[in-house]
Amino acid sequence: MFLSKLTVDQRSRAFLRDVADVHDMHRTIMSAYPELPPTATFRSQHGVLWRLDTVAGGGLVQYVQSQTAPDWERLPAGLLLRPAEVRSLQPVLNAIAPGRKFTFRLMANPTRDVRVENGKQQRKRVPLQQPAQQIEWLISKGEQHGFVIPSSRQGAPDVAANPAPRLVGKKREVRRVTVDPVRFDGHLMVTDSSAFTAALINGIGRAKAYGCGLLSLAPARAS
Structure with a gap:
């Protein structure tokens, strides 16, 4: 497993194109990985997840996790302010054990199913807007994925949910992509x-494929 840190030039032509269409951003990231046969699921076969983080001073860093080693030399010229930093995730994987506590960050897409009243009994997914609903969603994901959110000293779940900028784009020129990410820190x-x-x-x-799902871990801070 590999984790890459890409320091993005927000003024570059490539980034301005990609930030206007998240599907273009997805394709730019995937350009760093070898092509697969048409029957393969490109992103999942390489295990690619990514997230955009704002850093001190207003800069942007893009973290990309993958099972395949990336070749960031394939990125458009001028997209990065400095060479990509790539490290192994094996030390993190080795640290996972029952009872181990971590500080984490997760950019996710909390949604729920609602019935569409159009006479066809159809359902669609809508984003969860309230922080309490978003945290409840995360707690349910923990039950599914082998973790719990401990309580803070105040007795509430030790996590904060903050909205991130909406991601929009088009897929195959017809299907509109709209994602309302939430950043969880705790x-x-x-x-x-x-x-x-x-x-x-x-x-x-x-x-x-659109900047959600990547779970980042660090040693737990004293609380």
Whole structure:
């Protein structure tokens, strides 16, 4: 497993194109990985997840996780302010154990199913707008993926949910892509090593091709 840190030039022509259409951003990232036969699922076969983070001073860093080693020399000229930084995720994977506590960040796409009143009994997914609903969504994902959110000293779940800029684009010129990401920052505790490792490798939730699902871990801070 590999984790890449890309320091993006927000003024570059390539980034301005990609930020206007998240599907273009997805294609730019995937250009760093070898082509696969048409029958393969390109992103999932390479295990690619990514996230845009704002850093001090207003800069942007794009984190990309993958099972295949990337070749960032394939990116458009001028997209990066400095060479890509790539490291192995094996030390993180080795640290996963039941009862282990981590500081985490997750950009996710919390949604729920609603019935569409059009006489066809159809359902569609809509974003969860309230932080309490978003945190409840994350807690339910923890039950599925082998972790729990511990309580803070105040007794509430030790996590903050903050909205991120909406991602929009078009897929195949006809299907509109709209994603309302939420950034979760807090602490978690591993309950099932196998399920949690799978979640770390494969991502959590929907819109994984569009900047959601990447779970980043660090040693737990003192609370």
